[in-house]
Amino acid sequence: MLTRSRNETGSHNDEASLVAHQAASERGIVASLALDIAGNPDGFAIFTDFDGTLVDIVGRPEDVVVPRGLRTDIRRVRTLLGGAFAIVTGRTLTEVGRFLGKGLDASGLHGIEFTFAPPAGQSPRAGDAPRELVEGIVRIVAADPGLRLENKGAIIAVHYRQAPAAHGRLRSGLLDLIAALRLDHQIKEGRAVIEVMPRGQSKGTALLEFMQRTPFAGRRPIMIGDDRADEDAFAVAREAGGFGLRVAGEHFNRGDEPFAHAREVRAWLATLAGRMS
Numbered sequence: 247m248l249t250r251s252r253n254e255t256g257s258h259n260d261e262a263s264l265v266a267h268q269a270a271s272e273r274g275i276v277a278s279l280a281l282d283i284a285g286n287p288d289g290f291a292i293f294t295d296f297d298g299t300l301v302d303i304v305g306r307p308e309d310v311v312v313p314r315g316l317r318t319d320i321r322r323v324r325t326l327l328g329g330a331f332a333i334v335t336g337r338t339l340t341e342v343g344r345f346l347g348k349g350l351d352a353s354g355l356h357g358i359e360f361t362f363a364p365p366a367g368q369s370p371r372a373g374d375a376p377r378e379l380v381e382g383i384v385r386i387v388a389a390d391p392g393l394r395l396e397n398k399g400a401i402i403a404v405h406y407r408q409a410p411a412a413h414g415r416l417r418s419g420l421l422d423l424i425a426a427l428r429l430d431h432q433i434k435e436g437r438a439v440i441e442v443m444p445r446g447q448s449k450g451t452a453l454l455e456f457m458q459r460t461p462f463a464g465r466r467p468i469m470i471g472d473d474r475a476d477e478d479a480f481a482v483a484r485e486a487g488g489f490g491l492r493v494a495g496e497h498f499n500r501g502d503e504p505f506a507h508a509r510e511v512r513a514w515l516a517t518l519a520g521r522m523s
C-alpha cells in the first residue's frame with residue numbers, strides 16, 4: 247500500500263519514484279501468484295468479475311465482446327484448480343451463460359443468484375423489485391435523455407455512460423425514491439451505472455457462500471475486479487488469507503493496480519491455462 251505523503255518523502259521526485267516502485271511490486275504479485283498457483287493448484291480458488299475484468303467495457307453492456315480463446319482458457323484454469331473457479335458479477339446468470347457458455351460456477355446479481363441451489367434458510371432469494379420502485383425509477387430515467395434503464399429482476403440498473411452530467415441528479419433521485427418508499431434497498435455505483443438492489447447481499451456474501459462449499463472451501467481465494475462493487479469481495483478474500491486484485495479503470499486508477507486492463511487479466515488466465523499440462 248502507498249501510505250507515505252509528499253511531505254514525508256521530501257520531494258515530488260521521491261514520491262514519483264516511490265509510486266513507480268510500489269506499482270512494480272503490486273504488479274509483481276500477479277506474476278508470482280501465477281507461479282504459486284501452478285505449483286499448488288489445490289491451494290487456490292479464483293473468483294472474477296465479468297465486465298471490465300474479463301471483457302472490455304463498451305458503450306452498451308449488451309454489446310460486450312468475448313474475445314476468442316477466453317472461454318477455453320477459463321475452462322482450462324477451472325480444470326487446473328479442480329473446479330475452484332467462479333464468476334461473481336452484477337449480471338444475471340442468464341447473461342453469464344450467454345457470454346461464457348454453460349457449466350461455469352457463478353453468482354449473478356451481486357450475490358443474489360447462484361448456479362447451485364443454496365442451503366435452505368441461508369440464502370438470498372431473487373424476487374423482482376417492488377413495482378412502485380420500478381415505476382419511480384422509470385420516471386427518473388425519463389427526465390434525462392441518455393439514461394438507460396435495465397431491469398434485471400431483483401436489481402434495477404440505470405446506465406449513464408451516454409449522459410455523464412446526469413450522474414448527481416440520478417444518484418440523489420434514486421436515494422430520495424428509496425427513502426420515500428421506505429424500502430430496504432441500497433444503491434451501488436459501478437462504472438457509469440448505478441444499481442438499486444436489496445440490502446444484505448453483495449459480491450462479498452457471494453464469496454462467503456462459495457467458500458463454504460467444495461471445491462472452494464479451505465483454499466486461498468483470489469478475487470479479481472475493476473469497480474467499487476468488487477471491494478466487498480476483495481475484503482472477504484483478504485480476510486481468508488487470499489488476495490483482492492484490482493483491474494485499473496474509472497474506479498481504480500492509482501497506477502499500481504495489479505492489472506492495468508482486462509486484457510492483462512485475460513493474458514494472465516492464458517498463462518495459467520498454458521501451465522496445466
Ligand SMILES: [Mg+2]
Pocket residue numbers: 295296297298299471472473
Ligand atoms: Mg466490473
